[in-house]
Amino acid sequence: xxxxxxxxxxxxxxxxxxxxxxxxxxxxxxxxxxxxxxxxxxxxxxxxxxxxxxxxxxxxxxxxxxxxxxxxxxxxxxxxxxxx
Numbered sequence: 030x031x032x033x034x035x036x037x038x039x040x041x042x043x044x045x046x047x048x049x050x051x052x053x054x055x056x057x058x059x060x061x062x063x064x065x066x067x068x069x070x071x072x073x074x075x076x077x078x079x080x081x082x083x084x085x086x087x088x089x090x091x092x093x094x095x096x097x098x099x100x101x102x103x104x105x106x107x108x109x110x111x112x113x
Contacts, residue, residue: 040095042064063093064092068088090102
């Protein structure tokens with residue numbers, strides 16, 4: 030018999046754009062708790078040097094409370110091409 034575990038989300042966030050790569054870091058401050066998300070629709074920003082391709086999307090960083098409320102969002106332009 031196969032034991033199947035179902036993963037249900039505890040909270041969902043609307044990033045306002047498609048996402049194929051994401052990094053999340055928890056934060057706590059001013060009586061709030063949540064996540065800071067670095068996200069992008071380009072799937073391969075951290076590629077090995079031989080496979081690097083010019084990104085087709087820019088990096089975005091957003092902060093959300095665990096209740097799903099967006100606190101702030103920053104979008105970087107094409108001059109800032111650091112990896113995630």
